[in-house]
Amino acid sequence: MDIELISLTKRYGDTVAVDGINLKIRSGSYCCLLGPSGCGKTTTLRMIAGHETVSSGDVVIGPKAVGDLPPAERGTAMMFQSYALFPHLTCRDNVAFGLKMRGVPKAERLKRAEAMLALVQMDHLAGRLPAQLSGGQQQRVALARALVTGPKVLLLDEPLSALDPFLRVRMRTELKRLQGELGITFVHVTHSQEEAMALSDLVVVMNGGRIEQAAAPRTVFERPATAFVARFIGGHNVIALPDRRVAVRADRMRLGPEAGPEAQSARVVAVEYQGSTVHVSLEAPDLAAEAGAPLTAILSDHAFAASPFTLGDTVRVGWPAGEAHRLDA
Structure with missing residues (x-):
């Protein structure tokens, strides 16, 4: 019924x-x-x-x-x-x-x-x-x-x-x-x-x-509707851009040369090996929607092994065009 x-x-x-x-x-x-x-x-x-x-x-x-x-x-x-x-x-x-x-x-x-x-x-x-x-x-x-x-x-x-x-x-x-x-x-x-x-x-x-x-x-x-949904469902970064707030899936984040046009500087604060993937936590004050909230990039094990990062490294972080989903206010 x-x-x-x-x-x-x-x-x-x-x-x-x-x-x-x-x-x-x-x-x-x-x-x-x-x-x-x-x-x-x-x-x-x-x-x-x-x-x-x-x-x-x-x-x-x-x-x-x-x-x-x-x-x-x-x-x-x-x-x-x-x-x-x-x-x-x-x-x-x-x-x-x-x-x-x-x-x-x-x-x-x-x-x-x-x-x-x-x-x-x-x-x-x-x-x-x-x-x-x-x-x-x-x-x-x-x-x-x-x-x-x-x-x-x-x-x-x-x-x-x-x-x-x-x-x-x-x-x-x-x-x-x-x-x-x-x-x-x-x-x-x-x-x-x-x-x-x-x-x-x-x-x-x-x-x-x-x-x-x-x-x-x-x-x-x-397509999470709000910042709460994006955070609660997990697997997303909530990012504050000058003209809007967006969600970007963690597995769509790119580090280094592939970071894209809206890339910002970030510091690596944690690296977690998860078998087929590696989770890299990043401190990026210019992108964080909340003060002190880290961003996460999920990389394939192969991609990380080809270009590894260690704690304290400074990297460029961004995402491909079209991967940022606008959130409701």
């Missing part, structure tokens, strides 16, 4: 957590709400779910406004960061619990629970208790429990944050596979830029309770 947020606002006393945001999420898409802690992304998710009251504005899911409806009547399911599995119930009974609360007969709910566990590749552990599972396995059970009721929208609150980096990558692949197979709308809160880029069709970057940019991942990375 489509989701539309209309002037959605949440206040806690004098504090505005979500400030009149407008957003449309297409049916069957994977949307990531991305931003730092306290930006309003989880509060927004909880208002969509009905776990947080709306101060003003509305939430529309499918054809109807649901801002005043309880969670069970919205056609949504939520997967919590903590997984919140019942420790005394087996995986099978954890998944079947929501169906039990809806009065589904025992034989049918257990059959549906088994089918959903098979979908997340956990049917072979259906009889185990949560304490007998790894973190990744618990996450799969929590996901099956959220999906077994047949929601039109699945809401995920930082579901991968408790996993180790290797497992996090594996579960990203699983989430994307499941969303594609089920064809339902996923709305996923994360503070990880990499996670949002890997999973989503729509990235919504939030800051201070407002939406800074909502677009496809490639658009957000290639």
Whole structure:
């Protein structure tokens, strides 16, 4: 189902957590709400779910406004960061619990629970208790429990944050596979830029309770709308030129003779070898948009080896024409 947020606002006393945001999420898409802690992304998710009251504005899911409806009547399911599995119930009974609360007969709910566990590749552990599972396995059970009721929208609150980096990558692949197979709308809160880029069709970057940019991942990375987006997404330098402020991708920066027409003098303050690339940090007061903020140039290992730099070197830094993307004020 489509989701539309209309002037959605949440206040806690004098504090505005979500400030009149407008957003449309297409049916069957994977949307990531991305931003730092306290930006309003989880509060927004909880208002969509009905776990947080709306101060003003509305939430529309499918054809109807649901801002005043309880969670069970919205056609949504939520997967919590903590997984919140019942420790005394087996995986099978954890998944079947929501169906039990809806009065589904025992034989049918257990059959549906088994089918959903098979979908997340956990049917072979259906009889185990949560304490007998790894973190990744618990996450799969929590996901099956959220999906077994047949929601039109699945809401995920930082579901991968408790996993180790290797497992996090594996579960990203699983989430994307499941969303594609089920064809339902996923709305996923994360503070990880990499996670949002890997999973989503729509990235919504939030800051201070407002939406800074909502677009496809490639658009957000290639053409960040604001200096905040450029810095938060990473991989960009925010540069102050005499007539404008721009973002330039770090891997588009050039050092030395290739620095281009707007090159300035800079001092090398750090060199980090990253395998296939080398990250060179530079102090360039005439280009920095903020006092003391370094610039970063990402060079291929081959290019750096052919013309290496060391700490304290003075170099020319610039970028090819057309690589500077103008930022909104």
